[in-house]
Amino acid sequence: NPDTSSVMKLSLAYLTLTLLGSTSAFFHPSPIALPTSLYSATETTSGVERNGNFAKLAGGYLFPEIGRRRNAYLEKNPDANIISLGIGDTTQPIPPNILKGLLDGVSKLGVKETYSGYGAEQGMAPLREQISDVLYEGRISPDEVFVSDGAKCDIQRLQNMFGSKVRSAVQDPSYPVYVDTSVMMGQTGELDESTKQYDNISYMECNAENGFFPDLENSERADVVYLCSPNNPTGVAATREQLENAVKICKERGSILVFDAAYAPFIRSPGVPKSIFEIEGAKDCAIEVNSFSKYAGFTGVRLGWTVIPSQLKFKDGTPVKQDFNRVMTTSFNGASNIVQAGGMACLSPEGMKEITTLIDYYLENAKILSDTFTGMGYDVYGGTDAPYIFVGLKGASSWDTFSDILEKAEVVTIPGAGFGPGGEGYLRLSAFAPRDSVIEACERLKKVFS
Ligand code: PLP
Numbered sequence: 001n002p003d004t005s006s007v008m009k010l011s012l013a014y015l016t017l018t019l020l021g022s023t024s025a026f027f028h029p030s031p032i033a034l035p036t037s038l039y040s041a042t043e044t045t046s047g048v049e050r051n052g053n054f055a056k057l058a059g060g061y062l063f064p065e066i067g068r069r070r071n072a073y074l075e076k077n078p079d080a081n082i083i084s085l086g087i088g089d090t091t092q093p094i095p096p097n098i099l100k101g102l103l104d105g106v107s108k109l110g111v112k113e114t115y116s117g118y119g120a121e122q123g124m125a126p127l128r129e130q131i132s133d134v135l136y137e138g139r140i141s142p143d144e145v146f147v148s149d150g151a152k153c154d155i156q157r158l159q160n161m162f163g164s165k166v167r168s169a170v171q172d173p174s175y176p177v178y179v180d181t182s183v184m185m186g187q188t189g190e191l192d193e194s195t196k197q198y199d200n201i202s203y204m205e206c207n208a209e210n211g212f213f214p215d216l217e218n219s220e221r222a223d224v225v226y227l228c229s230p231n232n233p234t235g236v237a238a239t240r241e242q243l244e245n246a247v248k249i250c251k252e253r254g255s256i257l258v259f260d261a262a263y264a265p266f267i268r269s270p271g272v273p274k275s276i277f278e279i280e281g282a283k284d285c286a287i288e289v290n291s292f293s294k295y296a297g298f299t300g301v302r303l304g305w306t307v308i309p310s311q312l313k314f315k316d317g318t319p320v321k322q323d324f325n326r327v328m329t330t331s332f333n334g335a336s337n338i339v340q341a342g343g344m345a346c347l348s349p350e351g352m353k354e355i356t357t358l359i360d361y362y363l364e365n366a367k368i369l370s371d372t373f374t375g376m377g378y379d380v381y382g383g384t385d386a387p388y389i390f391v392g393l394k395g396a397s398s399w400d401t402f403s404d405i406l407e408k409a410e411v412v413t414i415p416g417a418g419f420g421p422g423g424e425g426y427l428r429l430s431a432f433a434p435r436d437s438v439i440e441a442c443e444r445l446k447k448v449f450s
Helices: 002-021 023-027 052-056 062-076 096-108 125-135 151-162 177-184 240-253 320-331 337-346 349-375 398-409 435-449
Strands: 145-148 168-172 201-205 224-228 256-260 286-291 304-307 380-382 388-392 426-430
Touching: 052 177, 062 398, 096 337, 096 349, 125 145, 125 337, 145 151, 145 320, 151 177, 151 256, 151 286, 151 304, 151 320, 168 177, 224 240, 240 256, 337 349, 349 380, 349 388, 349 435, 398 426, 398 435
Parallel strands: 168 201, 168 224, 224 256, 256 286
Antiparallel strands: 145 304, 286 304, 380 388, 388 426
16 A cells, blocks of 8 residues: 555654654654654655544535445346436436537637637627526516526535525425535534534424425514425425425515426426416526426436525625626636536527427336325325325334335335435335336336335
8 A cells, every 4th residue: 555655654764853853753653743854755645634524524525425335236236227217317318309409519729710719708688688588488577597507516506605604404305405505615514423414404394194295484584595396306396385385484584495407497386486486576686596406307407596686685685696706706707608608508499399299208217106005005295296206114224125126126216314414214216217117117026025
């Protein structure tokens, strides 16, 4: 081990040097006791203190952890034929009209007259206009749209803007990025091992009893409230009444509502809002993050956007948009021009039709999964307005069930507990797999668990 040997060499050097002056060197038992100047010269560490907030993070980020367990199983069982209903990643190819948009974006770069370099950090004006017109029907204006490389990155950028002093509230269970970025930013204390909750985050319980929507009235005030609808992981979409109530409470309390609508195009139930800006008063208190990832299979292409209403202000009167604009102009150089051309194609009439067909396919998968678990006697939630189903495990542990299903059916799922302590007792299944894999997975699950 070269690391150990270099430390040993330095230890020896230090021992020899200090022996010349003092016998106390004998009591330096390990390299840890070396003076900083010598220690920093080793190959094993730099002299930079680790950011303590990262040390607070529990384990790895959820999805790589699932991948690690899957690979560990594969190592032991190299012939296994694993089906993944785990991570919510799209599997169907990008439809032709949208693909053409991407290809046109590439071609433009090869011609002098249409070549473009750096673009506006906030996104191309025509795309911002189309997002405003097509997806928000003019409820928000183009200059309130910030085009980006995805919703996950925007959540981190919002955190960057909010800084370390805010207190956040999250649905429990929730998409792990809200909590983990809060920890990284230094907004939280340590993880309480007994509750699995970080100090200084408000965990708003979501379970079958409350329709997987938090009781905001009885939750403590937070500066920033994260709501996701349709929800990852529960697959449940919030009703108009629930969102009206959320906006009312956030306004009364002076909280900023960060609304994650990444799964909006999956909403099929009539009357269910696809955007927080369908709710009156939301422009006074809400930000919406959104993404083309699940609209059009852009998970690898990378394109999203965030809407910050001009009238939303911090306590001192500064428009939130102004500070977010500063984040974007300082640390982001605009989404890829190729990808933005693809975004334009998504929002054309042909592109929108293709998106509907694509999403219908995944929703049919969700129905197959849902029917399978219902047929086996489980309570199943979500799946009608979202690509996820959330299965109640009748009191069983979610990590144990995850392992059981992996070992007996060779199907990867996600334990509800991976999304926060409130997810214990549930399992999330993703409908993004190809149809034949979904059918095969259901057959295996029925064989093993019926
Ligand atoms: N928000 C939610 C709720 C998600 O589930 C995901 C991805 O799974 C994202 C955001 C990330 O979106 P993007 O691919 O645009 O970063």
